[in-house]
Amino acid sequence: MEKISLNKLSELVIKKRKEKNMSQQDLQDQTSINRMLISRIERRDFVPSIAQLEVLSKTLNFSIQELIEEDKTQNVFVAMRGQAKTPKEEEGIEKLFSMMLTLKKQKVLRSRLYEEQ
Numbered sequence: 813m814e815k816i817s818l819n820k821l822s823e824l825v826i827k828k829r830k831e832k833n834m835s836q837q838d839l840q841d842q843t844s845i846n847r848m849l850i851s852r853i854e855r856r857d858f859v860p861s862i863a864q865l866e867v868l869s870k871t872l873n874f875s876i877q878e879l880i881e882e883d884k885t886q887n888v889f890v891a892m893r894g895q896a897k898t899p900k901e902e903e904g905i906e907k908l909f910s911m912m913l914t915l916k917k918q919k920v921l922r923s924r925l926y927e928e929q
Contacts (some may be wrong), residue, residue: 816865817881818856824879826854827873843867 829839836854840847845864852858853868858869869876 814882815881816876816879818859821860821865822854822856822881824874824891825850825868825872832872839871842871853895880891 816824829836834842834849836850839845843850843864845860845867848916849860849864853860865876865879868874
């Protein structure tokens with residue numbers, strides 16, 4: 813699955829802004845994106861909207877495609893299911909997931925109960 817890399821976005825915005833000798837305030841003036849949001853983008857602390865990405869890419873002259881990376885993290889449950897070789901192993905994994913979900917529900921219910929008291 814592909815995703816936008818906040819690391820790449822941060823590095824690219826900083827690099828392109830400095831290449832153009834722009835301050836964050838200058839970039840705000842040209843893009844109408846608040847300077848504080850630009851600062852947060854550069855710190856990898858904010859995910860801009862599509863409209864904000866488009867105006868940044870146009871102003872700083874970069875392609876949004878440069879920000880795309882392959883998400884290589886694999887869902888643990890999917891990985892475990894993929895490892896099951898027999899129907900009995902699949903059944904065991906399903907029971908394991910069921911128990912884990914039940915424990916999670918109990919934990920949530922108990923925390924809510926103690927919050928009310």
